[in-house]
Amino acid sequence: MACIEARGLRKSFGTTVALDGVNFSVAEGRILGMIGPNGAGKTTALNAILGLTPYQGELRVLGRNPWTERDQLMRDVCFISDVAILPRWIKVSQALDYVAGVHPHFDRAKAESFLARTTIGRDRKVKHLSKGMVAQLHLALVMAIDAKLLVLDEPTLGLDLLYRKQFYDSLLNDYFDRNRTIVVTTHQVDELQNVLTDVMFMDRGRIVLDCSMEEIESRYVELTVQPAQLAAARALKPIHERNVLGRSIMLFDRADRPQLSALGEMRTPGIADLFVAVVGDHAGEAKGAKV
């Protein structure tokens, strides 16, 4: 069964179209990265999935209509938007009490044992915790919920490198299994390269690319071209070319690999480079967009 099924999903704010009738489907057990510049429609799509915003078109999440059934849906869906949203006044112990009080799938012992590995005291208030600790606390709460779908919207925004790595390590090692589905948006794309099973590139309310990581590996090739072979490589119509330290690096879509291997060094492109190649150039309007 598809975990998320969207058909003609559309949402506009006044004259601004945030989602322009997109179709996508996320199967159970996948880890999907939604990648796009600011204003691409990622957060709008997530808000629709979470039942936080009304939309046009058809959308089923775990077989439910998220807009009309948000409170029931939230029994099986967890959600970390970014680290700032835990209420600042709440004590760690109160957060545990509250979630245990209202969430049928929350296992307090799991959350406690996760917190025991951190230095977070039970009597501390969220406003007295560091940003990294707040993320740890939120992750502890969420990982102790036996949910089917976990939605992460910029979960590691503002965290330092160490916390970011720990965040994804914990998620993968202690939480993820083949029955759960994770949808994540982030600007730190390269850190997610080995985590994701699927990627979806979005730009100005549309889906530009939607495929699995295996597909990316088989389809796209990045070639560091030998200077002498520049003309020959360009003749094979790379979808993107850039210069790094005086060497030309080209990206090819569905190219003939044996032919390419004669022209330089081949490797699988990074998601960020692929994003720039697929979206960046013809998305000239999205100036200043971070990837």
Place this chain on the structure above:
Amino acid sequence: MNTPNVAMPGASLSSQASVPRTISYAQSFYWSVRRELWENRLVYAAPLAAAAIFLGSFVISTINLRYRMHGVWPVDTGSQHQAFTLPFELSAALIMGIALVVGIFYSLDTLYGERRDRSILFWKSMPVSDLTTVLSKLAIPLVIIPVLSFAIALVTQFIMLLLASTVLLGSGANIAALWTQQSFLRFSLELFYHMLTVHGLWYAPLYAWLLLVSVTAPRAPFVWAVLPPFMVWAVEGMAFRTSHFFNLMKVRLTGPPDPEMTMTGKADFMSMLIPHHFFDQPGLWIGLAVAAVFVAATIQIRRYRGPI
């Protein structure tokens, strides 16, 4: 998280976890109210502080009284009232007044604050409906604050009686009279009735309006709460040279008109206890209907509005 590769002791995080519990509506309502009390400690701290300050000044005034009256029990009812009944009424009035102020500020801030600090995203990530959330927030000024203030006022008055008895002991004052004249039970019944009718029912549209402002105001909810009624009053005054709206607001804020009070000049307390008079007033029912509309709108807006 420090050692992410170490398996968790005693907790396998596979998805075949324990059988999910069921959370009843009452349970999620209970925890929603509790979390309001965690966040807003003023709800009980303010009336408690008022009670403590009042008790402190009461002790001083009672000691003064003992020196002033030189062991002579005031005989005329006027000075008895001055010395004893008045402080009791004052203590109740002070605590109930504080309760009203706390209720107003709570209602005005609660749904605005969760949007301001974006914690609404956390609350909405929990399986709690907007209906439950808004009703639990409404219960704070309508039920929790009046009940707490009533209890605090009751205990305060009991302590006042004990204090007065202790201070006046051996002064020749008639302590038994203190307890009988004070009619502790009668006064607390009166107070309970006031709490139930005025704070619980009469003020319902006031609190519901403040919640509605709190959920809609882009910023400065206080201005949004006060400005529209002020505009209506000004427009009505200029256009029709009448002040019906102002009178309506005045009656709403000063409490329900008491027919007994206006007829005899003094309320017959026992007749007040009969709900007949109060519940006969159309103003009460119109007010409750208005409150219901405001609350329904608040629930819808919290649901429909974008997350931030």
